[in-house]
Amino acid sequence: MSASTLDTLAPHFERLRTLDPAQRAEEIARLSLDPASRARLERLLAADAADGDPLAEAIAHGAARLHGEGPREFGAWRLVRELGAGGMGTVFLAERADGQFERAVAVKLLRGFPTRDATRRLRQERQILAGLDHPNIARLLDGGETAEGQPWLALEYVDGVPLLEHVATHAPALRDRLALFEAMLDAVAHAHSHLVVHRDIKPANVMVATDGTVKLLDFGIARLVEAGEESQRETSTRVFSRGYASPEQEQGRAITTASDIYSLGVLLREMLEGRRDATDVRASPIAPLRLDADLRGILAKATEPDPAHRYASASEFRDDLRRHREGRPVRAARWTHGYRLRKFVARHRVGFVAASLAVLVAAAFVWRLERERTRARAAEASAQQALVAAEREASRARASLDFLSDAIAAAAPDVAMSREVSVRDLLDAARAKLEQRSDPALVRPMQRLLAHLYGDLGDIRTGLQLMREGVRDAAPADRAEALRLAEDYDEYASQLGIKGDVGEALAAAQRAADWRAQFAPDDRVEQLRSRQSLALVHHRSGDDERAIALLREAMAEAKALPGMPLDLYTNIAQALAALLATAGDADASLAIAEESLARVDALRPKESPEHVLLLRAKANAKSAGGDAAESERLLREAIALQQRVVDPGGSRMMELTNDLAIAVNDLGRYREAADLLRESDRHMTGAGIDGAADRAISEGNLAAVLENAGDYAVALVHYDNAFALLDGAAIGADHQVRRRIEREQARTLGLAGEHARALERLTDLRGRAARIDGEDSGEYAMLTWQLVVLARNMHRPDTGLPLLDEAERRWHGLAPAEHPIFLHMRRARAAFALDRGDLAGAERELRAAVNGFEAAGAQPIDLSIARSELAAVRLRAGDRTEARTLLVAALPALRAAMLPQEISRAAAERTAGLLGLSG
Amino acid sequence: MNDGPGDHDVTRLIAAWRSGDEGAREALVERVYANVRAIAAQSLRQMPGATLSATDLAHEALIRLLGTDAAWSDRRHFFHVAAQATRQILVDAARQRLASKRGGGAEKVELDAALGVAANDGDTELVRIDDALRDLQQSDARRAQMIELVYFGGLSRIEVAQALQVSEGTVDRDLRLARAWLRSALEA
Secondary structure (H helix, E strand, O other), X not given: OOHHHHHHHHHHHHHHOOOOHHHHHHHHHXXXXXXXXXXXXXXXXXXXXXXXXXXHHXXXXXXXXXXXXXXXXXXXXXXXXXXXXXXXXXXXXXXXXXXXXXXXXXXXXXXXXXXXXXXXXXXXXXXXXXXXXXOOEOOEEEEEEOXXXXXXXXXXXXXXXXXXXXXXXXXXXXXXXXXXXXXXXXXXXHHHHOOOOOOOOOHHHEEEEOOOOEXXXXXXXXXXXXXXXXXXXXXXXOOOOOOOOOHXXXXXXXXXXXXXXXXXXXXXXXXXXXXXXXXXXXXXXXXXXXXXXXXXXXXXXXXXXXXXXXXXOHHHHHHHHHHHHOOOOOHHHHOOOHHHHHHHHHXXXXXXHXXXXXXHHHHHHHHHHHHHHXXXXXXXXXXXXXXXXXXXXXXXXXXXXHHHHHHHHHHOOOOOOOOOOOHHHHHHHHHXXXXXXXXXHHXXXXXXXXXXXXXXXXXXXXXXXXXXXXXXXXXXXXXXXXXXXXXXXXXXXHHHHHHOOHHHHHHHHHHHHHHHHHHOOOOHHHHHHHHHHHXXXXXXXXXXXXXXXXXXXXXXXXXXXXXXXXXXXXXXXXXXXXXXXXXXXHHHHHHHXXXXXXXXXXXXXXXXXXXXXXXXXXXXXXXXXXXHHHHHHHHHXXXXXXXXXXXXXXXXXXXXXXXXXHHHHHOXXXXXXXXXXXXXXXXXXXXXXXXXXXXXXXXXXXXXXXXXXXXXXXXXXXXXXXXXXXXXXXXXXXOHHHHHHHHHHHHHHHHOOOHHHHHHHHHXXXXXXXXXXXXXXXXXXXXXXXXXXXXXXXXXXXXXXXXXXXXXXXHHOOOOOOOOHHHHHHHHHHHHHHHOOOHHHHHHHHHHHHHHHHHOOOOHXXXXXXXXXXXXXXXXXXXXXXXXXXXXXXXXXXXXXXXXXXXXXXXXXXXXXXXXXXX | OOOOOHHHHHHXXXXXXXXXXXXXXXXXXXXXXXXXXXXXXXXXXXXXXXXOOHHHHHHHHHXXXXXXXXXXXXXXXXXXXXXXXXXXXXXXXXXXXXXXXXXXXXXXXXXXXXOOOOOOOHHHHHHHHHHHHHHHHXXXXXXXXXHHHHHHOOOOHHHHHHHHOOOHHHHHHHHHHHHHHHHHHHHO
């Protein structure tokens, strides 16, 4: 194309570019141009109409890469060399900076610098991705930000060849190609069950390792990149690959698990036929296989343009392939006939939507919306009585309802299809929208409403920030406004309490109670709200007794009150059950949990937050009653629901993970428990909880688990951390959190051989327990038992036996006879008998303990310890055969869960040495 | 370069170039080239939290070389130089990366594929843009220069109008056409 042509075309170009296509075609036809010039003009106009600016993109890309030069380190990784750059950023080959491992990893430096908010979201996403653990998924190993704030990821480096190259070189039979693909579907199903959508499945993202394992790379990374760019949404381009991306993805509509199914379908076709679709004319090194009608049907179903018509899940896709492989009729093929297809789609769509998570996610919102709607209606009703004031209220309530609905609609245009829109996305969108408004009459109540919702999600930091803004200068003018504000203040008090500002929390709760008493003195539900809120703040301040008393009153009244709101009922029941369990009253706790769970389940789906809360209450009651296995099962159920429905992070998740760690610890899986505690700690930081008490409890729990595993030295360090935190917040000697942690520290001291310090601490604690809780309390009983254990470790039967008698008596008043503590008491009795040279007495007690643990199906670790102790006694009695049998059964569990220095394991190893079983 | 006799040096070179000394132009490009490269190399350490675009590179080079109060006529010439230099730096770097990728052996290519690095990435695109721009320069120097000033020099349409002494409307029209031409050349 010469310049003269360009100049002659210029005026036509300018005139025609603004016309609509039909007019333009007409005009072009009318111009007296030669065919070549006409074609040029048409090309220029088409190029002008196209979106995007490839020039600017290529230049920005080049400029960005000028920077990536020079050796650098990312966290523990040292870059070896740059491998190249893609749409998401630059990729480097890297190795461990400390040279500890030979292993090479791929470090991805993501493009752009996200805002602080986006960085937080990125971290969250990273945690989810790090949780993907599947043999066919290349793991996300590490991640962070550079000193400048640029995010990076370290990914498992897969040594092998790209999928299509593997297929091209080895030309595997159909069966083997399908086996490879089924493994990919497995991986995708795993990710989808963790609510991770790949978003960019393409040949370059699938590798076949040298051992033949197929691995998917970059799971969810596309989403991560987008999360990092959230702040510049209008300028960011979605990450996807043309040719493999689903139609909805190319059109910028909601991306769902169905989008991955589409890309997988395209990829499968390419694996089998060497081309992506009928229009794909690229030369392919893959020899095409002949596909039967069934397989073609499967491919067609996977790549349906309408996501609702595709396979509903990766496992359904896989099942159909399996059916094909086994020669059974395939679902997809049957459905390719018109009438049946329509019938299926009609049926299937319902199934799909019903199964869709978004429905569940939306449920939490619907309740809030419903409440707003009720408020609007109530306000409208009272308008007849107090027209002026209430009309204002009604219009405000309607306005906020409209606002929320708008925000949700904006965030999730296709909620019913999108499994990926989380409550969090919706909230963030609503918050961003609110920031554009300036009318305080609308903004303040909305800030308070959003604060509630963030609180529900467990994001206390954001919740408090919004609430502080929202309650500024609040002063109610009438009853409706007072009740609404009181509720907001309750939430405020609760969030302050979680944060650790007890004084401020009490003031807020009291303020709410005063407003209710003043504006609604005859409303019993409202008074219940006040009582519940105050109870929780008392609990936070360490006064559980007062909290339990308030909650018992509230619960009794709630049961009898007609029209009792379910969320309030649940909160009261849950709190009461939890406090009773902590106080050692497992039966009462379980009764409350089961009763309220039955009531809630009759009214709400299993996915409701109420159900999850009460599930946790029940788990804790079971745990307090000594049934750790049932507790673990319930907690895992609760965690799965919470993850699926609400949010994979936050304070709820922190609590659930923490509880699970304790249950797993009780089951003797100490190392797993320590990992869970660290995870819970991460949730805690992520949720912005930095109350000293919470952090101290977390340190204390970690110490206790480490103690169980036998790592006494490190455990003692964590106790000291906990005390430092409590000192910093001026949490004194009588506070229950400090007492609990001191009690556990004393036990560790005893095990670590610091008997004198342990004795001093325990005696002091028991004195405080007698004064504060009384001698009938669980606390006192627990401390008495610990003194027994200490006496046993010090080989002092004279002080130990009377304490043991007392402990046994007190525990019988508190725990059911089948509680494992009574079997441990037999072990203690046996130890004292041995100290006195009473071999027969020791054997009798230990046999009873072993039988008891066996009969109860107790955790393997308790049984193994008892067996190893019995083995030592039998050895001393000269029965090497039984000793050996017992020890052989005991050693594996001891060695798996405990470090060599743990005292039970150390004793068992000594016996093993004498029996020649070492090593 | 900005602390020392370099400043005068640049002013003198610009004056010489304006009077038609092509050698001065070469020397100037060389200067700017070195300076832009230095900025790019240091930017990660010196400019935390920001990624420099080609525009930033050019503007920063200008400020370093001339100071903020340089006469507009000097700036105008400088913009030409800076835009050319930036283009040259970016395209050279892209060519180098492409060459090392091709020469890097099979292992590297596999790794690239494994890591999701598209074969046809921004580097190839940049080199093709450079080639197309060279074609345009042959036939339509003014429009090619506009593209260079806007994309590599980071000039606004008003600045381009001033630099080329044409109206803003002309800049808009020429840019639209040149952009469309480049795009269709790239898609061919």
